[in-house]
Amino acid sequence: MELMDKVSTGEALSxxxxxxxxxxxxQWESLKRFYKDSDEFEVLGQMTTKNDTVLHVAGLAGRKDVLDFLISLIEDKDALIVENNRGNTPLHEVAASGNLDAAKLLVEYHGALVEIKNHLGETPFYRAAAFGHTNLVQYLANRVGDDKEQHFQRNDQLSILHIAVLGQHFGLSFSLSFSPKPS
Structure with missing residues (x-):
C-alpha cells in the first residue's frame, strides 16, 4: 500500500x-496561462511533497491576483478548505505571507476558513500573529466567530502572545497583551 502511495505521489509531482x-x-502570468484551460482537479492537485496545491503556493507568495484567477476556476468553493500535510489551508499560507488583500479575497469566498485549525492547532489568526502581520491580525480578529479563545492557543498550549514575543514582534505582542479578554 505504501508503495502505491509513493507511486501516485510521484506521478502527481511529475x-x-x-x-x-x-x-x-x-512566472505568475505563465502559471495563470497554464491553468487557464485546466479543470478543478488540476487546480486542487498536489504540487509539492507536502501536498501543497497551487492555491497554497500562491497563498504563501501572497499573490492575490493568482488566487483570484485560480478561485474563478473552482466551482465548489468548499474546495478552498483543501489542506496540505501540515493541515494548512490556503488562508493559513496567506496568513504567513501577510497579504491582507489575499486574505480578504479568501475570506470573501469562504468565511469558514478563519476557524480552521492546522495540525498544530493554529488558526490563520494565530499564524498571522506568529509572523507579526499586525494589519492581518486586526482584520482576522474581526472575522473570527464568538469563540475567540480558540484562536489564542495552539495544541501545545503556546499562546498567541508567546508566539508573537518569540517571533520578536513586540509591537504586536504589546497590543495582544492589552486586547480585551474573550467573554
Missing amino acids: RSRRQYELAMNG
Whole structure:
C-alpha cells in the first residue's frame, strides 16, 4: 500500500513539475496561462511533497491576483478548505505571507476558513500573529466567530502572545497583551 502511495505521489509531482517551476521562478502570468484551460482537479492537485496545491503556493507568495484567477476556476468553493500535510489551508499560507488583500479575497469566498485549525492547532489568526502581520491580525480578529479563545492557543498550549514575543514582534505582542479578554 505504501508503495502505491509513493507511486501516485510521484506521478502527481511529475505532472505538476512545470507549474511548480513557474511558481518558484515568479512566472505568475505563465502559471495563470497554464491553468487557464485546466479543470478543478488540476487546480486542487498536489504540487509539492507536502501536498501543497497551487492555491497554497500562491497563498504563501501572497499573490492575490493568482488566487483570484485560480478561485474563478473552482466551482465548489468548499474546495478552498483543501489542506496540505501540515493541515494548512490556503488562508493559513496567506496568513504567513501577510497579504491582507489575499486574505480578504479568501475570506470573501469562504468565511469558514478563519476557524480552521492546522495540525498544530493554529488558526490563520494565530499564524498571522506568529509572523507579526499586525494589519492581518486586526482584520482576522474581526472575522473570527464568538469563540475567540480558540484562536489564542495552539495544541501545545503556546499562546498567541508567546508566539508573537518569540517571533520578536513586540509591537504586536504589546497590543495582544492589552486586547480585551474573550467573554
